[in-house]
Amino acid sequence: MITAFAECLAGESKRAAFSPPFYPGDRLSLLPDAETIAREQGIHLWFERNQDIPEDRRVNWWVMYKFPEALEEYRALRNQGYNPAWHFDKFRTLLGYGTAWGENWETVIPRMRQKEAIMRTVSRILLKPGEWPPEQV
Numbered sequence: 001m002i003t004a005f006a007e008c009l010a011g012e013s014k015r016a017a018f019s020p021p022f023y024p025g026d027r028l029s030l031l032p033d034a035e036t037i038a039r040e041q042g043i044h045l046w047f048e049r050n051q052d053i054p055e056d057r058r059v060n061w062w063v064m065y066k067f068p069e070a071l072e073e074y075r076a077l078r079n080q081g082y083n084p085a086w087h088f089d090k091f092r093t094l095l096g097y098g099t100a101w102g103e104n105w106e107t108v109i110p111r112m113r114q115k116e117a118i119m120r121t122v123s124r125i126l127l128k129p130g131e132w133p134p135e136q137v
Helices: 002-010 025-040 070-078 087-095 118-124
Strands: 016-018 045-048 061-065
Touching: 002 016, 002 025, 002 061, 016 070, 016 087, 025 045, 045 070, 061 070, 070 087
Parallel strands: none
Antiparallel strands: 016 061, 045 061
């Protein structure tokens, strides 16, 4: 998944992406491959610690980006108290496809025609049952 999103970022089809969520204890085993992919694709990784998710349910991810303003936008949303685990809609423009860098992209209003359970497959494979989204406290 990191490779696929990195290719989208490198080709400037997306402004930002997230790695799959992972437990804090898995970070060091994932890091070498994640850094290699980022280097090969010419993108950057920023580690999201998710201190706002209670420790017993915490997951982490990398924010993946090519240009620093994408990370700045992500961090600004986080500083407003939004977490993609609970407020994914606030991050939709940042994470969208197609309009990422086109002229007047900021005037596009993204929307989904049908609300689907986001992360269903990833959470089923990588996390324990019932752990996505993490309970908001």
